[in-house]
Amino acid sequence: MSKEKVLFVNQEIMPYIPESEMSKAGLDLPKGIQERGYEVRTFMPKYGCINERRNQLHEVIRLSGMNLIIDDTDHPLIIKVATLQPARMQVYFIYNEDYFQRNPGKGLETEESPELNDERCIFFVRGTIETVKKLRWEASIVHCQGWLSALTPLYVKKVYADDPSFRGSKVVYSLYGSSFNGQLDPRFEEKLRMEGFSDDDLKSIAGRPVDFTALAKLALAHSDGVIIHTETVAQELLDFIEENKIPCLPYEGSFDVDKYAEFYKTL
16 A cells, blocks of 8 residues: 655745744654655745755756746746755755845745735745646645645645646645734735636635735635644634534644644545
């Protein structure tokens, strides 16, 4: 019997990003799942603050070079990789200098230039999916962590639903207490339509401002399951999960990889 394969689409992973609830889970969950016999692939953005020499990142030429068109503009996709020791777990980094700066300020690009966050979401998710396709890797589970990964369920279930890499994939979305301030670009819906999404796909955000809650609901509506990682998740999102009968692993106050692995099996 072949190994179950889990694709992790992570907004943050320690030690590349300072420790937080999300970045710690971004490390511990893929590591723990791999230790339990699963085959994993892990992706995150290559933020400008990540020191490539110190963390031993190198470009993967055979995976780089594709141009992703977003809002009628070409954006070259660069893939870098590093290996986390002692777990011997590879981490793939999605990079483009338009969205992830070479000379960053004090914060992450998502904070320094929030006006690009809508396209940053699109680029990160599409870049991850296209790279998985190039790897000819078929994901049993696609686990998304962080709002920057929120478009993953929509792409997997709609645009890439018939692709061999994702045809049978179950999508899990993790909710944390962290969010972003304000709203995404007013043309976000229009840009998604250019990606091939239908009116029905985008009905929840049609003609409306897209804030963190609206983006999270869009992700949840296209997910097969949700994991609550913190007790500070907004009640509005918890109500949405219950109303739509989305299978949910509730927050129980501790990090338990075995429970997550068991949850995967129920989907």
